[in-house]
Amino acid sequence: MSTRDEPWPAGTPCWVDYGAVDVDAAVRFYTEVLDWTAEASGPEYGGYVMCRVGDRDAAGIxxxxxxxxAAWTTYLASTDVDTTTTRAADAGATVLAPPFDVGDLGRMSVVADPQGAVLGVWQAGRHIGARVVNEPGGLTWxxxxxxxxxxxRTFYSQVFGFVWEPVPGAPDDYCTFATETGRPLGGLGGLPGKDVPPHWLTYFSVADTDAFVAAAKDRGASVVSGPFDTEFGRMATVRDPWGATFAVMGGGSAA
Structure with a gap:
């Protein structure tokens, strides 16, 4: 299992959480289809639910x-959320939630980049973000x-220091991003359709993509695209019962 106990390097997608219009229903849906366990926090954290793979934090609701x-939000790690937020604003972002402390868990902000894609910035305290990744139920891309x-790309380079690498076989405008580690941390490309707004898309790892899609559809989700095979695994993009879109990547075959 790919696990982590130290804060993620700056610029790494380190956490995702879901803003739910019905928290209880969303918890039921996601724990069933991603095989998570869930633990509700106290009232001081506003009803936030920690979702886990085993005993490892995977995502929040x-x-x-x-x-x-309803929507999933990607958080990029920072060692100084105040400085990162100021840098983002100076580069044209809109600050939706100025930096604030989340108890002793960490410090965060939420911004919309200059084209409107919303992302969070997370500075680890007691909570580092995801403690399990690249395993079924964990964040994978x-x-x-x-x-x-x-x-x-210019904006994210200015704010997070990203460097970019085209992906052979992908659309010409799609690149992966990395920091000084050189390891691809995520990707950025064009919109998949003219009516799709700018956004960050979360991918979860699953053991069997086709089985996941069937289970999600049985619980009211719809398929946006896939499943289809890629060199990285079998992928599908799904819209949950409340309209939030996310993707999965794993094994399995329709054959």
Whole structure:
């Protein structure tokens, strides 16, 4: 199992959480299809639910802001969330939630990049973010989709120091990003359709993509794309019963 107990390097997609219009129903759906266990926090954390693979934190679910649609949010790690947020604002981002402490768990902010894709910034305290990745139920990839990928790459390079690498066989505007480690941390490309808004997309690892899709559909989800095979695994993009989109990657075959 791929596990971690130390804070993630700056710029790494380190956490995802779900803003739910119905927290209890969302917890039921995601624990059933991703085989998570769930533990609700105390009232001081606003009803936030920690979802785990075994005893390892995998993702969070909490109530959506009033009037906001259900959605997954990707968080990028920072060693100084205040400085990162200021740098993002100076580069054209809109600060949706200025930096604030989450008890002793960490410090965070939420911004919309200049083209409107929403992301969180997380500075680890007691909570480092995901403690299990690249295993069934764990986070395995994050990517941004933007109307103007070249301009978006400039923004993320200015704020997080990303360097970019084209992916052979992928659309021309799709690149992976990395920091000084050189290891690809995620991707960024164009929008998949003219009616799709800018966004960050979360990928979870699953043991069997086709079985996951069938289970999700049985519980009210719909399929946006796939399943289909890639050199990285079998993928599908799913819209949950409340309209939030996420993707999965794993094994399995429709054959």
């Amino acid at each position: 909490g109530p959506a802001q009033e009037g906001a649609p 994050n990517e941004a989709a933007e109307p103007d990928p070249a301009t978006a």
